[in-house]
Amino acid sequence: MTEQSMLFRRVLGSFATGVAVVTTKTDGRYFGLTINSFTSVSLEPMLIQINIAKNTTSHETMNASRHFVVNILAEDQQLVSTIFAGAPPAERFDHVETWEASSGCPVIEGSLAYIDVRLTATYDGGDHTIFLGEVVEMQPLRDDASPLLYYRGRYERLATREDSRPQG
Numbered sequence: 001m002t003e004q005s006m007l008f009r010r011v012l013g014s015f016a017t018g019v020a021v022v023t024t025k026t027d028g029r030y031f032g033l034t035i036n037s038f039t040s041v042s043l044e045p046m047l048i049q050i051n052i053a054k055n056t057t058s059h060e061t062m063n064a065s066r067h068f069v070v071n072i073l074a075e076d077q078q079l080v081s082t083i084f085a086g087a088p089p090a091e092r093f094d095h096v097e098t099w100e101a102s103s104g105c106p107v108i109e110g111s112l113a114y115i116d117v118r119l120t121a122t123y124d125g126g127d128h129t130i131f132l133g134e135v136v137e138m139q140p141l142r143d144d145a146s147p148l149l150y151y152r153g154r155y156e157r158l159a160t161r162e163d164s165r166p167q168g
């Protein structure tokens, strides 16, 4: 890795994010990977965006499936994040319970919320592809739980600030 790419990682890692697992189903088989490059794009229509590295297994399956589910992970799902970032693709779903969203893509049990998405466009993003999709179904699943966070290359947890509470 060059000095510039190390600097890029360090600076961009200062932007704290949540963590999600994106899942798809192609030819009756489930695929999934951990991501943190996820953002809402548009409210009307409801669009979201994820960025997937071109050298991943998921890159091909996403294109083939045309649908995907974004599973937003809870604080107690760090192991799920690790598995979907590193275990062999064929074994990842052995470690989680799932049920299917209306697209047929799997929702991971224990997630904070899920978004079922129809792929509407892809854009070249260097060594990644930008996947833009329209929300077809979504649901909060656990109002009681906190999100899993990622900051400077490490998992972190939410600490509520005293001064962020509504005044008055």
Ligand SMILES: Cc1cc2nc3c(=O)[nH]c(=O)nc-3n(C[C@H](O)[C@H](O)[C@H](O)COP(=O)(O)O)c2cc1C
Pocket: 019, 032, 033, 034, 035, 036, 037, 038, 051, 052, 053, 055, 056, 057, 058, 059, 081, 084, 085, 086, 089, 150
């Ligand atoms: C916290 C975290 C965030 C990640 N974010 C992304 C991401 O936004 N896009 C991406 O392509 N890979 C991301 N990765 C890496 C993939 O999860 C990893 O390369 C995975 O093994 C790809 O699986 P696949 O080749 O089976 O698709 C992330 C990993 C971690 C641990």
